[in-house]
Amino acid sequence: MYGGAKGKAGAGASLHDGNPVWSHANRHVDLWVELLHGWELEPIAALPFTVAQDFEGDQFTLSSFPASDLERLYGITMHELSVYGDLESHVVAQTCRGNVVLLEVDSYHLPQPGAYRRQHGLSSIAVDVLVPEAAAVGYYHADGYHTASGPDYANIFRRRGGLRDPDATAQPHAEVVRRRFAPQDGAAILRVSLDLLRQHLAHRPQQNPIATFRRAFPAHLEQLMAHGEPNFQSYAASVLRQLGANFELLGCYLRWLAGQGQPLPAGLAEACYTVASEAMVMQFRLMRAVISHKPDPCHDCLEQLELSYQASVPALAAHFGVGAG
Numbered sequence: 001m002y003g004g005a006k007g008k009a010g011a012g013a014s015l016h017d018g019n020p021v022w023s024h025a026n027r028h029v030d031l032w033v034e035l036l037h038g039w040e041l042e043p044i045a046a047l048p049f050t051v052a053q054d055f056e057g058d059q060f061t062l063s064s065f066p067a068s069d070l071e072r073l074y075g076i077t078m079h080e081l082s083v084y085g086d087l088e089s090h091v092v093a094q095t096c097r098g099n100v101v102l103l104e105v106d107s108y109h110l111p112q113p114g115a116y117r118r119q120h121g122l123s124s125i126a127v128d129v130l131v132p133e134a135a136a137v138g139y140y141h142a143d144g145y146h147t148a149s150g151p152d153y154a155n156i157f158r159r160r161g162g163l164r165d166p167d168a169t170a171q172p173h174a175e176v177v178r179r180r181f182a183p184q185d186g187a188a189i190l191r192v193s194l195d196l197l198r199q200h201l202a203h204r205p206q207q208n209p210i211a212t213f214r215r216a217f218p219a220h221l222e223q224l225m226a227h228g229e230p231n232f233q234s235y236a237a238s239v240l241r242q243l244g245a246n247f248e249l250l251g252c253y254l255r256w257l258a259g260q261g262q263p264l265p266a267g268l269a270e271a272c273y274t275v276a277s278e279a280m281v282m283q284f285r286l287m288r289a290v291i292s293h294k295p296d297p298c299h300d301c302l303e304q305l306e307l308s309y310q311a312s313v314p315a316l317a318a319h320f321g322v323g324a325g
Contacts, residue, residue, distance in 0.1 A: 021276045024143065025245040027124045028064045034140040035100065035126045039179065041074050045189050047253035048197035051313050053246045055209035057216065059238040063246045069196050073189060075181030078102075081174040088157050090174070091130050100140075100177040101127045109155040110141055111148055125156075126177065190260050201322040204313055210275075210306040213239075217302065224286065225295050232290050236283050243305075244279030247272045250312070265319055271311035278304045 024030050036043040046065050053061045070076040081101060083090055091101045107123035129138035136149040137156065148156060158171075184192050205212075224235060251272030258264055282301040289296035317323075 021248050021273070021280050022241060022245040025063055025249060026242070027142070028062070029245075029249070030142050031102075031124050031126055031140060032065050032070075034142075034144060035177070036074070038128075038140060038145065039074075041183055042189065044253055044256040045193040046070060046073050046196075047249050047256075048193060048200045050200075050246050050250035050253065051197065051316065052200045052203050052205075053209065053243070054205040055213040055216070060209070060213075060242040060246065062242060063249065071181070072184075072192055072196065074183040075179060076183075077178050077180045078175050081176045083171040083174055087171055087174075088130065088132050091127055092132065094176050095128055095130050098179070102175040102177060103127060103156075104173045105156050109148070109152045111146055111152060190257075190262070194257075194262070198320055198322050201313075201317045201320060204317060208306060208309055208314075210243075210302070210309045213243075214302045214306060218297070221286075221289075221295055221297065224290055225293070229290055232287060236286070240279045240283040240286075244276045244283075247279070247312070248276035251276065254316075265315060268312055268316055268319075271308045271315075274308040275305055275312065278308065 032046075033043045036046070046069050049066055049069060050063060053063065055061075067078050070078070081090060081094070091103075094101050103125050104122055105125055106120055108120045110123060110125065123141065126140040127137055128140070129136075131137070134149065135153045136147060137153055138145065138147050140146075153159075183189075220235070220239070224232060251269045254264060254269040254272060258269070278301055282298050282305070285296050285298055285301065
């Protein structure tokens, strides 16, 4: 066996269990939550980045753990893996050293409940165990730990008849994740997390991003109604899911801070959860509007979202005395 995985299914209990409004954030955040839990590290401490989300004109900023935050909190470093030979050999070389390899692969071949061999799409996995002689691999993906073998293994690593598929013209993008330094623990992890929070608050949007989105939404709605159902899921994932899931993560982070004894103004976490739930309500309303061909301007949803944002991020920045950068 190459690598030393714990392979604990459902390890990311504190963020992925229970009854969240948004069951998944995005492939980057979900993967790192599971990987950090697999390493018995607390991913919630790395959520300060959520305060910096902005509206980018056509979508909300994609939530992702900054590499510099992961290094400061957990001693984790990342760099691109140059795949100049056989992909399996490179992954073996890294997992033998206790590293994890992040790969972008076709999710069609990833055994997982509800999505296995249903549709093709790019997804990310974190490989920590590879057994080439058994054609088996263990990896973190989505909200758990999984294994693949046989034909699925061959497709993930682009093999055909035991050899590299000659039709696979390009190797997948790969990165190496290393636990290079000792992670922060005890009081230190809270102190570093608060330092990161202040840094990200200083880089928060200078204007309420929901207000910016609200001004752009009439044009979005017109396009949604014109393009119909085929376009809706992609739009919802890039706009409403990114907004709602990000603020659900921020609410979780604020409750973690309170649980660590950090005093916070009342109502901050609740305002974040209101953004999360209202974004879900708006998504359902827009879906109904697209299906029924009856436009819904969602004025009340947008009003609630804007007010709840103002009661969360700006109020948090004021509490910590952080001006906008």
